[in-house]
Amino acid sequence: MAEIIVVTSGKGGVGKTTSSASLAVGLAQAGKKVAVIDFDVGLRNLDLIMGCERRVVYDFINVVQGEASLKQALIKDKRYDNLYVLAASQTRDKDALTLEGVEKVLDGLGAEGFEYVVCDSPAGIEKGAHLAMYFADHAVVVVNPEVSSVRDSDRILGLLASKTRRAERGEGAITQHLLLTRYNPTRVEAGEMLSVKDVEEILGIKVVGVIPESENVLAASNAGVPVILDENSFAGQAYTDVVSRLLGQERPLRFIEVQKKGFLKRVFGG
Secondary structure (H helix, E strand, O other): OOEEEEEEOOOOOOOHHHHHHHHHHHHHHOOOOEEEEEOOOOOOOHHHHOOOHHHOOOOHHHHHOOOOOHHHHOEEOOOOOOEEEEOOOOOOOHHHOOHHHHHHHHHHHHHOOOOEEEEEOOOOOOHHHHHHHHOOOEEEEEEOOOHHHHHHHHHHHHHHHHOOHHHHOOOOOOEEEEEEEEEOHHHHHOOOOOOHHHHHHHHOOOEEEEEEOOHHHHHHHHOOOOHHHOOOOHHHHHHHHHHHHHOOOOOOOOOOOOOOOOHHHHHHOO
16 A cells, blocks of 8 residues: 655645655655655646646546546656656536545555555645545645744644544544744744744644745746755755654755854854
């Protein structure tokens, strides 16, 4: 059976799709067979960030409704033979997704030998978000270090604890991880952003990673390249750390302190 990871949030625009793409790539880099699914029916952005938008012929809804097979709809990544993308539909209504249909797709991926399935959830608590989290084994809750994002995420954590198949069967809660994105230590120090400790205390779960605020994220997304592949960027390095932690490895948190200027920079500026 595949391990199912849902990437979710209460608030839109916090970096879920960017995170889904980078986590999927990182797991593939670790040698795992991975599928990443876009649950945001009607919008569809995952294929853009993965750089495969021109290769979408069949989508998630086509498979759910029996109009195409899973093998027809899965798009193999050009960089990794063990990574596949299942795009969302841009033309269908969100009601086209059903619990039975999602289960059929996830079971089919397990039967094809996929070790991990990353579910890129829509924001909030609507139907697509519920279906994305329902079958999950792990949840990565993406949060910006601001009060409104943290507050909305608190509601998502409540749903993860009560509205999933594991909860209904009494099999225990989904493993929950916080992923802090767009973190700026200088603004945290100035009191303009919540700190890692603040967010952990408010939500009551540990941070699995901190992604620093970076122009590289937007540049990578526009180029159709998940930012984890930019090994020179702090954001790419931070996502690599997150994948390592999800796989059970110890990694210290980086990029959470203000960078102190070296002696030469203090003397000569820059």
